[in-house]
Every structure is written in structure tokens, then in C-alpha cells.
Amino acid sequence: MNATDATIGEIGEGATLARIFPILPSSRRTTLGPGDDCAIVTVPDGRVPVTTDLMIEGPDFRIGLSTGYDIGWKACATNLADIAAMGATPTALVVGLAAPAATTVRFVEDIARGFHDAATALAPGCGVVGGDLSNAPLVMLAVTALGEFDGVEPVTRSGASIGNVVAVAGPLGNAKRGLDILFDRAISPDGSIDPVAVAEAWASHPVDVAAQLRPEPPIAAGRAAALAGATAMLDVSDGLVLDARRIATASGVAIDFDLSAVGDIDALTGGEDHAMLACFPLNAKLPAEFRVVGRVAPGDGVMVDGVPFDSRGGWDPFADYSATSSQ
Amino acid sequence: MNATDATIGEIGEGATLARIFPILPSSRRTTLGPGDDCAIVTVPDGRVPVTTDLMIEGPDFRIGLSTGYDIGWKACATNLADIAAMGATPTALVVGLAAPAATTVRFVEDIARGFHDAATALAPGCGVVGGDLSNAPLVMLAVTALGEFDGVEPVTRSGASIGNVVAVAGPLGNAKRGLDILFDRAISPDGSIDPVAVAEAWASHPVDVAAQLRPEPPIAAGRAAALAGATAMLDVSDGLVLDARRIATASGVAIDFDLSAVGDIDALTGGEDHAMLACFPLNAKLPAEFRVVGRVAPGDGVMVDGVPFDSRGGWDPFADYSATSSQ
Structure with missing residues (x-):
């Protein structure tokens, strides 16, 4: 048996963890890392933002579209974005991984490399700083x-007030276009994935496909926004309109987007x-990363160029998941 | 459609979360609870112990043996135990739940009630303080x-020294006996579960079955141990011998158990x-909760009455999981 081809079932939990740990990124904010009942993270100002997300084969990624590396990168990046969207700086991650016993150790190592490179970048x-491995x-x-706030006040969803400008850091709509391209070209009606078509999609649309499979949220922009006095913030995970509606509802205001500044319908409703x-x-x-895309207005909900935008424009893992469609 | 019979797929993510939130226990250490990108937990002394665990249908529980309430209780209790085993007091949990769309809202509410009652007790x-729901x-x-340390120093696995006494708080072996009883009586060779036999097992062996399905780890004993000067500690999740070997290895010592004080082979090797x-x-x-069961000796590994105990005596989710056996 070649070490590269070994499965996690063959070598077991302990040996698999021993292969992963050296690959994982280390945190400058730990006094105790993996291997005990808990890790210990230091929190200089006594307030720790905490967020958790599941990424599940099927609704959240497909093996064949995503490599192990992509899966690790995206799982890391999306959680970093939730910390950044509070105005905080990410400090530590814990990771639970469940996989079939027949999964190769190589695949799990690739996930670890994705975490390493996403956190480093x-x-x-x-x-x-810790984790769990299961079957x-x-x-x-x-x-x-x-994360840690390091001198800034947390930026929640509820602080927007009338007259505020609404601004975005990072591209919008790319991830949805990337997903559409992958589904159009690389997934058959029966759900099977064509690896050649995946490679061609990467080659022909690298920005959009990377936005979907290996996103690079502007993490430092979160803290920059807090330092600049942001009144409300979130990361656009489910679509600009749906997420903006969350700020509008929490703050008791309306958000009015300027379509020419936002871009197009993919930018308004595409997620991820x-x-x-x-x-x-x-x-x-x-901050330099942000561009103005609208304003906070009296009323409620989301408007585009002053007209209420009532379609949901977002993602529900139960209503919207299909094995063979990106819609 | 009766509200009780609705599925999470029918009512969707947002409505399901709205049903769960009021049931969940609230934390005295939050400045921001569920509903934003992150929750914010306060950490008075700037050190936060963090631990994560997966509980997966199959290797970790079976629906029919466990109710939703039992699953929530156990998931809560086992994570509390990892915080306690550092000498800390648990303050906050985040929970990711994935389930089929056909899962009833009632089942998910029962999981939330299990969390509530376990945390309260x-x-x-x-x-x-936060979570995620997926398909x-x-x-x-x-x-x-x-958790929080609140004036005590973290108790790791590596501080045991020769001449220390080794002590246990809480029963040993009950959870394994409970699992054996459930498998013997309530699971057919094909893996199907007999609900009448489950009820009879609870009625005839309430202590052992409860230890398996609804454990009550001595959470306060963790902090009490730290205050009493414990040099090393963990919670016995995978079996006394296997877990003691972890302390022995990390500390560079041997641990010698007195079999008459430990009890029997189930107490030595049973997990959970x-x-x-x-x-x-x-x-x-x-502290009053602890009883002496052995001592720290020169050498390495685990001994019982002075004789090396070399069988593994523990649980590996890949090597040990079978759909139809507790062994």
C-alpha cells in the first residue's frame, strides 16, 4: 500500500490526525494547541466573536467540482468572513471533519492544505487550534x-441609520456566475461530473470559478470598516438583496441600491x-476597499433605484438544494 | 398539516430557527446572541478554552435508541465535559445541525430541549449562542x-508527576453496559430497532441506559479539581485505560490503577x-466528588495492580464502528 493511497479507515483516527496537524496553520493567539480536551485561545480585550458553519457534500460542495484543497480553502475563507463582518480579526478555528472510511489520507491532507493557504493568505x-475527526x-x-476586536467596537447588523451610505468591499456576482458555468458545463443531468469540463471552466473563466470554489473575502476590510465608523455590516453570503434586507430589518430602515453601482442582477441576487x-x-x-452602492432610507426592506425589490433573492438549503441544478 | 408534523424542509431554515431559538438555553456570558454574523462571548480573564465534537447518526447515536431529546442532551453534556476537564466552567455553545429535509420540526425542537435541560442541569x-442549520x-x-477559567489555572494532560494520586469523579462502565444492553435487546441483526425493547431496557436498567443515552458528567468537579491543585485531568470519553494512557504519555509517567478501586473490566475499558x-x-x-483509583508511577503507559495493561481498551470511529454491534 502506497502511503499516498492509504485511506483514513486503514490508518485510523490517530494516525490521520498526526498527518494533518503539521499541515494546519498555527495561531498566534493560543497558549495551548491541539491534543488536549480543549485548546486555549487568548482574547486580549475579553470579548470573543464566535461563528460556526457546516459545509456538507451536496448542498455546499461537490467532490469533483471541488478538490479537497478547494473545500478546505472555502470552509476557512467563509468562516473568516463572518468574523471580519463584525469588524474583528480572525484568530482561531476549530474544525470537525467527517468522511467515509474509504476517503484517502491524501484527500484529507489536501483539505488541511486548503485551510493552511487560505488562513495564510x-x-x-x-x-x-483543534478539531474532531469522524466517520x-x-x-x-x-x-x-x-476572533478579537483589538480596540474596535463590534459592528452588528442593527446600527444602520437613515442617511448612511451603503458600501461594498469585494466583487459581487462572480461566485454565482462561477457556479452557473460549472453546472452548465461540467454536471450531467444525472448529476455526474466531467473532470475535463471542470478544468476547462477554470481555464476559460478563472475569476468566476475561483470566486465560487476558492473565494478570497476581503478579511482586512472588515476591521478597516469598523475603524472608519461603520454602523452596520455583514458578509454577503446569501445574496446582496437578502443580506441587505437583514440589515434593513435589524436596523428598522430601508436600503436603496443604485443598480448602476451594484452592477447587474447576478450582483444583486447571487450568493457566496x-x-x-x-x-x-x-x-x-x-476604506480604500469599499465602493458606494446605495444609501439607507426611511421605510423598510430593500429597494433598487427607489423601487421595492421584493423577490427573495437568496438561498435556503432546504428549499433551494437540488442535486443537479445550481438554481 | 398539523404544526407538530411539519418537516424542516416544508417550513425552511428561517422558520425552523425561529422555532428553536426560544427553546435553547441562554448564556450569562454573551453581549450578542444568535442572529448576527457572530455571537460575542465575554471572557473575563482573556483566556478561552475551546473544544469541538461531531455527533453523527450511526457511529455516535441511532435514532430510535436515542430520542431527539437524548441526542441534544448528550451532545451538550459531552462538550461541557471537555471544558470541565480543563478546570474551566462552560459558558457558551455553538451548534451546527444537519438533517434530512423530511425531519420533523418536532424532532429538532426535541434536540433543542435536550440542550436546554442538559445545560440547565x-x-x-x-x-x-449561535449555530447553523443545513441539509x-x-x-x-x-x-x-x-468556557472561562475564572481564577484557576488550566489543567492539561501533561502535568502528572510521580507520586501523585489518581482519582475519578463520576461512575465508570455504566455507559458501556447501557450500550451493551441496548444492542443485545433492542437491535436486530439487520440493524432495525425495536422501540418496545428500548423502553424495556430503560425500565429495567435505568442507570446504565441513562449513562449511555443521557449522560450527566460531573461538570462542577472539573473546576473543583483545579482549585484543589489537580496536576493533570481529562474526561473519560474513550475508556479509562486509553484516556489514562494519554495523561501518562503527555506527562512522561506511568499510571497504575488499583482494580479493586476502579471496579471491573467495564470500568477499565468502557467509554462514554x-x-x-x-x-x-x-x-x-x-474534592468530595473524587475517589482515589490509583497512583502515578515511574515508567510509561498504564498498569493495573502493577501489571502493564497493553490492550488498547478504547474506541476508534473507523476501526470500531459497525452498524449492528456495540463492540
Whole structure:
């Protein structure tokens, strides 16, 4: 048996973990890393933002469209984005991974490499401090991220006020276009995946496909927004309109987008870009990453060019998941 | 459609979460609870222990043996135990739940009630501060727990020294006996579960079955041990011998159990009791919950009455999981 071809069932939990740990990124904010009942993360100002997300084979990724590396990268990046969207800096991740016993150790190592490279690229100093490995008939990741505020006040969804400008850091709509391209070209009606077509999609539409499979949320923009006085913020995970409606509802205001500034319908309703959407006082000096796309208005809900935009424009894992369609 | 019979697929993610949130326990250590990108947990002394565990239908529980309430209780209790085993007090949990769209809302509410009642009974003031809900072909929980040290030093696995006494808080072996009883009586060779036999097992062996399905780890004993000067500690999740070997290896010592004090072979090798296993200086005044079961000796590994105990005596989710056997 070649070491590369070994499965996690063959070598077992302990040996698999021993292969993964050296690959994972380490955190500058731990006093105790993996291997005990708990890790210990230091939190200088005594307030720790915490967020958790599941990524499940099927609704959240498909093996063949995504490599193990892509899966690890995206699971890391999307959790970092939730910390950043509070104005905080990510410091630590814990990762639960369940996979079939027949999964290769190589695949699990690739997931670990994805975590390493995403954390290093997007949030240097943030590391994986603990985790759990288990047996399941499909691949599932459960990631929990912690952060630190380091002198800024948390930016919630509820602080937007009338007259604020609405701004976005990061591209919008790319991830949806990437998913559409992959489904159009690489997935058969029976759900099978054509690896050649996946490679061709990457080659012909690298920006859109990367936005879907290996997103690069503007993590540092979250803290920059908090320092600039952002009144409300979130990361655009489910679509700009749906996520903006969350700020509008929590803040008791309306958000009115300028379509020419937003771009197009994909930018309004496509999800998974993990751009930062923030509201700022009218006189705030916006961080360089942000561009103005609208304003906070009286009323409720979301408008586009002053007209209420009532279609849902977002993602529900129960209503919207199909094995063979991106819609 | 009766509201009780609705499925999570029918009512969707948002409505399901709205049903669960009011049931979940709340944390006295949050400044921001569920509903934003992150929750915010306060950490008075700037050190936060963090642990994560997956509980997966099949390897970790079977629906029919466990109710939704039992699943929620156990997922909560086992994570609380990992915080306690550092000498810390649990403060906050985040919970990822994946389940088939056909799962009833009632079942998910029962899981939430299990979390509520376990947190209230075992670690008052610890609450669920956030989570994620997703779609999967089987039920999976991913729980991450946070805590606080509140004036005690973290107790790791590596501090045991020769001459320490070895002590346990909580029963040993009950959870394994409970599992054996359930498998013997309630699971057919084809893996199907007889609900009448499950009820009879609860009625005839309530202590052992409860230890397996609805464990009550001695959470407060963890902090008590730290205050009493414990040098090393963990919770016995995978079996006393296997877990003691972890302390022995990390500390560079041997642990020698007194079989008459431990009890029997189930107590030595059965897992899932989540008792606290701790080492104390010889002159320490042990907290009331602890009983002495051995001593720390020169050498390595685990001994029983001075004789090396080399069988593995523990659980590996890949090597040991079978759909139809508890062994």
C-alpha cells in the first residue's frame, strides 16, 4: 500500500490526525494547541466573536467540482468572513471533519492544505487550534471561528441609520456566475461530473470559478470598516438583496441600491461572494476597499433605484438544494 | 398539516430557527446572541478554552435508541465535559445541525430541549449562542463549547508527576453496559430497532441506559479539581485505560490503577462515561466528588495492580464502528 493511497479507515483516527496537524496553520493567539480536551485561545480585550458553519457534500460542495484543497480553502475563507463582518480579526478555528472510511489520507491532507493557504493568505496569524475527526457516509466539515476586536467596537447588523451610505468591499456576482458555468458545463443531468469540463471552466473563466470554489473575502476590510465608523455590516453570503434586507430589518430602515453601482442582477441576487456590505455615516472616509452602492432610507426592506425589490433573492438549503441544478 | 408534523424542509431554515431559538438555553456570558454574523462571548480573564465534537447518526447515536431529546442532551453534556476537564466552567455553545429535509420540526425542537435541560442541569449559565442549520441525508451535530477559567489555572494532560494520586469523579462502565444492553435487546441483526425493547431496557436498567443515552458528567468537579491543585485531568470519553494512557504519555509517567478501586473490566475499558480523571499531589485535599483509583508511577503507559495493561481498551470511529454491534 502506497502511503499516498492509504485511506483514513486503514490508518485510523490517530494516525490521520498526526498527518494533518503539521499541515494546519498555527495561531498566534493560543497558549495551548491541539491534543488536549480543549485548546486555549487568548482574547486580549475579553470579548470573543464566535461563528460556526457546516459545509456538507451536496448542498455546499461537490467532490469533483471541488478538490479537497478547494473545500478546505472555502470552509476557512467563509468562516473568516463572518468574523471580519463584525469588524474583528480572525484568530482561531476549530474544525470537525467527517468522511467515509474509504476517503484517502491524501484527500484529507489536501483539505488541511486548503485551510493552511487560505488562513495564510487572508488572515495571517489565524490558525486551526483543534478539531474532531469522524466517520460518515459523506464528507462534512463543521468549522467554528473565533476572533478579537483589538480596540474596535463590534459592528452588528442593527446600527444602520437613515442617511448612511451603503458600501461594498469585494466583487459581487462572480461566485454565482462561477457556479452557473460549472453546472452548465461540467454536471450531467444525472448529476455526474466531467473532470475535463471542470478544468476547462477554470481555464476559460478563472475569476468566476475561483470566486465560487476558492473565494478570497476581503478579511482586512472588515476591521478597516469598523475603524472608519461603520454602523452596520455583514458578509454577503446569501445574496446582496437578502443580506441587505437583514440589515434593513435589524436596523428598522430601508436600503436603496443604485443598480448602476451594484452592477447587474447576478450582483444583486447571487450568493457566496462573501463581500463585506457595510453602512457608514455620510461624512465617513471610506476604506480604500469599499465602493458606494446605495444609501439607507426611511421605510423598510430593500429597494433598487427607489423601487421595492421584493423577490427573495437568496438561498435556503432546504428549499433551494437540488442535486443537479445550481438554481 | 398539523404544526407538530411539519418537516424542516416544508417550513425552511428561517422558520425552523425561529422555532428553536426560544427553546435553547441562554448564556450569562454573551453581549450578542444568535442572529448576527457572530455571537460575542465575554471572557473575563482573556483566556478561552475551546473544544469541538461531531455527533453523527450511526457511529455516535441511532435514532430510535436515542430520542431527539437524548441526542441534544448528550451532545451538550459531552462538550461541557471537555471544558470541565480543563478546570474551566462552560459558558457558551455553538451548534451546527444537519438533517434530512423530511425531519420533523418536532424532532429538532426535541434536540433543542435536550440542550436546554442538559445545560440547565449540568452547567447553569452556559447557553447556546449561535449555530447553523443545513441539509444532509443523515442527522449530524457539530458542537463547539467555550468556557472561562475564572481564577484557576488550566489543567492539561501533561502535568502528572510521580507520586501523585489518581482519582475519578463520576461512575465508570455504566455507559458501556447501557450500550451493551441496548444492542443485545433492542437491535436486530439487520440493524432495525425495536422501540418496545428500548423502553424495556430503560425500565429495567435505568442507570446504565441513562449513562449511555443521557449522560450527566460531573461538570462542577472539573473546576473543583483545579482549585484543589489537580496536576493533570481529562474526561473519560474513550475508556479509562486509553484516556489514562494519554495523561501518562503527555506527562512522561506511568499510571497504575488499583482494580479493586476502579471496579471491573467495564470500568477499565468502557467509554462514554465522561467521568473526570485527575491526578493530584499526594497531600491534596480531594474534592468530595473524587475517589482515589490509583497512583502515578515511574515508567510509561498504564498498569493495573502493577501489571502493564497493553490492550488498547478504547474506541476508534473507523476501526470500531459497525452498524449492528456495540463492540
